[in-house]
Amino acid sequence: MPLFINRDQIFAHQVHLLEHKLRSKEERILELETENALLHLRLAECMGKLRRDQEEEISAKRRCQHQGNVQKRTRAALAVLLSEVQDLKQDLQDVFAVYVGFATELEKQSKQLLEQVSCTAVQAYQGDDIQKLQAQVAILEHGLQEEKERCRTERMRRRLLHNTLVELRGNIRVHCRVRPILPFDCSQVPSTNGSSSSEVVVQAFSDDSVLVNCAKPGSPVMNKMFEFERVHGPEDTQDAVFEEVKPLLTSLLDGYNVCIMAYGQTGSGKTYTMIGSQPEDLTVPVHNSQQGIIPKAANELFKLISEKPAESHTVEMSVVEVYNNELLDLLAKDEEGARVGVKREVITTSTGTSEVPCLTHELVERCAEVMQLISAVLRLRAHSPTLVHRDSSRSHLIVTLTVTSKSPNALALARRLQGGQKNVHRGSQKEWWSPRCRRAASSCSSSPATSPYHSPCQSPCPSPRPSISQTPIRTKLQLVDLAGSESVGMSGVSGAALWENSCINRSLSALSDVLGALAEQRPHVPYRNSKLTHLLQDSIGGDAKLLVMLCVSPTQRFLTESLQSLGFGSRARQIQRDPPRRKNTGIKMK
Numbered sequence: 115m116p117l118f119i120n121r122d123q124i125f126a127h128q129v130h131l132l133e134h135k136l137r138s139k140e141e142r143i144l145e146l147e148t149e150n151a152l153l154h155l156r157l158a159e160c161m162g163k164l165r166r167d168q169e170e171e172i173s174a175k176r177r178c179q180h181q182g183n184v185q186k187r188t189r190a191a192l193a194v195l196l197s198e199v200q201d202l203k204q205d206l207q208d209v210f211a212v213y214v215g216f217a218t219e220l221e222k223q224s225k226q227l228l229e230q231v232s233c234t235a236v237q238a239y240q241g242d243d244i245q246k247l248q249a250q251v252a253i254l255e256h257g258l259q260e261e262k263e264r265c266r267t268e269r270m271r272r273r274l275l276h277n278t279l280v281e282l283r284g285n286i287r288v289h290c291r292v293r294p295i296l297p298f299d300c301s302q303v304p305s306t307n308g309s310s311s312s313e314v315v316v317q318a319f320s321d322d323s324v325l326v327n328c329a330k331p332g333s334p335v336m337n338k339m340f341e342f343e344r345v346h347g348p349e350d351t352q353d354a355v356f357e358e359v360k361p362l363l364t365s366l367l368d369g370y371n372v373c374i375m376a377y378g379q380t381g382s383g384k385t386y387t388m389i390g391s392q393p394e395d396l397t398v399p400v401h402n403s404q405q406g407i408i409p410k411a412a413n414e415l416f417k418l419i420s421e422k423p424a425e426s427h428t429v430e431m432s433v434v435e436v437y438n439n440e441l442l443d444l445l446a447k448d449e450e451g452a453r454v455g456v457k458r459e460v461i462t463t464s465t466g467t468s469e470v471p472c473l474t475h476e477l478v479e480r481c482a483e484v485m486q487l488i489s490a491v492l493r494l495r496a497h498s499p500t501l502v503h504r505d506s507s508r509s510h511l512i513v514t515l516t517v518t519s520k521s522p523n524a525l526a527l528a529r530r531l532q533g534g535q536k537n538v539h540r541g542s543q544k545e546w547w548s549p550r551c552r553r554a555a556s557s558c559s560s561s562p563a564t565s566p567y568h569s570p571c572q573s574p575c576p577s578p579r580p581s582i583s584q585t586p587i588r589t590k591l592q593l594v595d596l597a598g599s600e601s602v603g604m605s606g607v608s609g610a611a612l613w614e615n616s617c618i619n620r621s622l623s624a625l626s627d628v629l630g631a632l633a634e635q636r637p638h639v640p641y642r643n644s645k646l647t648h649l650l651q652d653s654i655g656g657d658a659k660l661l662v663m664l665c666v667s668p669t670q671r672f673l674t675e676s677l678q679s680l681g682f683g684s685r686a687r688q689i690q691r692d693p694p695r696r697k698n699t700g701i702k703m704k
């Protein structure tokens with residue numbers, strides 16, 4: 115059957131198809147146009163963002179440049195200031211040298227005149243002449259006294275200028291103490307080069323320099339001079355040593371953190387300097403004149419606090435030892451209330467400071483209480499005999515006195531107000547503890563009942579914050595008696611003691627590495643290489659006022675160790691930190 119195809123129908127169908135295609139194309143075009151418009155919008159947005167970023171970049175660059183310029187100008191001004199101080203120091207040294215010469219000459223002349231007077235008196239026996247001569251002698255002696263006085267004043271000025279220089283540089287202060295010769299300076303083993311082991315080779319040359327004779331016997335003298343902020347000789351008493359440290363206690367109440375650290379080889383007098391001479395029976399009180407820096411500092415601190423309004427300051431104490439690279443809380447008690455060393459960890463907080471969570475703090479109100487706690491923990495501290503020292507400390511001891519000031523002095527308050535609300539809040543967040551924080555702290559398993567103070571609670575405190583003037587300021591006084599470095603051969607130890615020795619030497623070399631990195635201003639400072647440096651991180655690299663007390667033996671027997679300690683001190687002096695800052699101020703010290 116023939117198939118008739120209606121052409122109109124076919125066309126109509128094709129037209130319909132084409133129309134459908136056209137519609138979908140138009141729809142696609144519309145879609146694409148919308149997409150295009152959206153893309154344009156996004157492009158415009160991106161362009162805007164790019165422009166803003168570019169503007170920000172330009173302004174950041176400008177700010178950077180400005181800061182760079184300011185830094186350059188500050189550095190240049192500081193350099194000028196430093197060179198002026200150096201020149202002044204040099205001038206004063208010259209003047210001092212002239213005065214010394216003049217004074218010596220005058221003394222000589224007056225002696226000669228005195229001799230002449232006595233000769234003339236015997237020969238001539240004439241009253242008039244004697245009187246004249248006596249008058250002359252009196253004038254000369256008076257002149258000599260005056261010169262001596264001027265000399266002393268110039269010396270003081272020189273030291274003051276030097277201290278200003280140290281403050282300007284923000285350097286670590288280094289003092290050195292050369293102890294007297296002691297029986298163990300004479301070695302039982304005869305020296306291979308024939309020299310006497312007890313020969314004095316390290317001397318306090320002046321009040322700021324140490325002279326070391328490094329020559330081998332038979333060879334020409336080879337002297338090395340080391341300069342420090344203050345040098346004490348064997349004749350210097352505990353009181354004299356503390357006098358130079360005392361001003362730091364005032365700084366503590368002015369809002370600075372302070373750290374005093376004794377460094378030196380075993381038997382060089384670190385514990386003697388920090389704690390004082392120790393009787394066999396630790397309960398026997400030590401005479402004031404024999405006390406070291408820790409009791410004297412505690413005494414001075416309570417004296418200063420007693421001059422403040424009543425109950426405005428509280429002091430809390432913690433004691434830790436770093437033994438075999440482990441941190442032990444020496445004030446922690448067991449269930450029966452007996453003190454036992456409990457292991458703790460040191461952590462870095464979100465603000466970058468180091469802290470020991472759950473560390474025991476005891477409230478102390480008198481120096482005697484501090485010393486009672488010290489005697490209690492000294493029994494726990496690791497000691498063992500070595501060939502050099504029969505009661506050698508085998509751990510680093512860190513005594514911390516935390517002062518909370520509810521009514522800070524005008525100086526600290528003014529600084530804090532200048533520092534601004536933002537700063538205070540940042541500081542207070544870390545320092546203020548609300549009842550909720552206290553509860554959190556006391557829920558810590560080994561928290562002491564005696565103190566509400568613990569490491570800061572991480573959870574936000576909903577309680578209202580105190581105003582700026584109400585916020586207590588907390589400052590830390592860290593007193594560190596480091597374990598003594600020594601060579602294995604010299605100490606003659608073996609077994610467990612050998613491990614102790616290697617831990618001590620490793621932690622001290624970690625301390626040295628940290629100082630090296632800071633002195634060379636390396637971007638990474640390896641604080642975490644040892645528990646000791648991690649714990650002391652804020653004091654060494656932070657903004658605390660740090661005083662390193664180098665202890666050295668005077669004799670040939672320990673020459674290598676003494677040179678190593680003096681080198682450590684010199685390296686510490688090279689560190690240029692930001693000048694120490696008061697707590698909560700954010701303002702650099704003048």
Ligand SMILES: Nc1ncnc2c1ncn2[C@@H]1O[C@H](COP(=O)(O)OP(=O)(O)OP(=O)(O)O)[C@@H](O)[C@H]1O
Pocket residue numbers: 292293294296348378379380381382383384385386387391392503505506507508596597598599665
């Ligand atoms: N300036 C000093 N005057 C008198 N005696 C001192 C002086 N310095 C140290 N001594 C005595 O030297 C001995 C060793 O001193 P000390 O215990 O302080 O050494 P150390 O550096 O702490 O040693 P270690 O690191 O091994 O513990 C002690 O008997 C101490 O009394």
